[in-house]
Amino acid sequence: MRLNPVFEKELRMFERSVKISWVIFVYNFILACVALIIFYEMLNSYQYTGSIEYENMIQIYIVMAYIQFAMLILIIPGLTAGAISGERERQTLDILLSTQMKPWQIIIGKLQSSLSIVLLLTITSMPIVSVIFIFGGIKLIDLSILIILLVVEAVFIGTIGLLFSSAFKKSTTATVLTYAALLFIFLGSYLIVQSSYIISQAQNAGLENTTVDIKGVIYVLLINPMITFSGLISRQAGNTDEILTICNKFGDYNDDLIVKYWVIISMSIQLALSVLFVFIAQAKINPLRECKLFKKRSRNKKASSANT
Template identity: 40%
Template sequence: MIMINPVLRRELKTKMRTWKAPTLLVIYLAILAVFGGLILSINELESYTGGFDPGNALTIYFLLAGCQLGLIIILVPALTSGTISGERERQTLDLLLITKLSPFSIIIGKLMASISQIILLILASMPVFSIIFLFGGVSASNILLLFFFFIATAVMVGSIGIFCSTFFRKTTTATVVSYLLIFILSIGTLVGLALLNQYAYIVRQQGLTYGESLLIAGANPFVGFLSVIQNQAGYNIVSDILGVRNNISKIPFQPWQVNIIFDAIITCIMIFFSVIRIRPVMRRRK
């Protein structure tokens, strides 16, 4: 018999039996559908024939995928940043801490429960993306890789939300800090890359190499996303954004693979400190 994390089982029963889960699913799919409909309408208006141009199917696919990534990054902190602080505000955290569950089991259970909702949203959006199959240009492996990247990004962002939820007592504060940290990963890494690139020009009369740029921008989820879709686009989008083309062939990893590695490292660090943050509290309870 498969043993399910008790926290995960409780959270799934609590969340999936309320109106919030189906409402979130409907709103999420409605946003994707409306966004896709707008793209199709614009495409028809710009078409000389007055109909849909199959050549623009990949563009629609990329825009829908970007919209989904944006929704994931927006939704995940809202779902995870109140997991522990919410228990504290409802005064139910003490009941959870005096159980036989380890701190690691509590954190993992809370994280998995929140991410399971995101995985449900991602899987539910597959019919929307499957429409692109009618026009070709996208294979099943492309979509599976994209969805794998979405899940890895969701876990990383969720671990940040969990950490903030354990560190701050108020859910509002935890949510704000979660979005701030994600903003730093999304925008701050690009700003830092631009500054370091200018500094490299001053010091050694040439900019950063491709490998050096990836060490900074590799943590950026949008850079990883562009790397996933750039092979289908037919040209190297990431190198254009990073502004470098030297030593590209010498890098054994693609940018999205570097981003996955960064995601794994950040997730492990956030979970570790979340467990450390809860453990002293549990010891005081004992």
């Protein structure tokens, strides 16, 4: 199977870069420190109680999962937001477009290079995360589902960065707008639901025995990776369903099918949006698109001059 040429070039650059080694070291060092701190607390409590609380092992899994998710949010936008705009700044984008590769192949290659770093960090952290299997509580299937979710979220966040990187010429502008868009998705989506609930409460303030219902507005949170991630982790840890708890703050969603299958539906929607973002990004860098626009403008000018 032939690798994407852009992806292959990025891999060779990663092999020669010392930064990747340091990123892997720092990433795993943080995870190891967190695991050692929790283990120390377990041994410290054992000296006083004479028993080990195995719930702390689940806590290790939860903390490590959130650290991985946080690192993903911080790393992926920085990599993808400058992927295309960086080529423009180095004046190498025209060279890529002059090859036999299509614009969407360039976008996919850049996305693959970003995902490879996520997979590399996830795989190298497996020896640390697998410590929890010694004591049980988390199954291998749970860890596999977590990795799949992390990859899906990486694709979703990465395509947002590529979209802004394709739309703007400066990497700084694309990076700032990418983080701003993520802030809106993470925080803004929740504020939209909260505002809708407050408005609905105000409208039903004078009515008795009425339940505040924001209807389908709650489904805006389906594009929020944090809600989906926290819901999956809470289910795997055997705690209360975090997604149902959040949704029930804005109404009664105990029998709602979308809330019941929230994780799968949310991942599907985010993947569909990722495909849309890739399509828009490749259209932004497509030189044929500019040629068509130029031809239309020239035809309009000729038509207007002929009329005059």
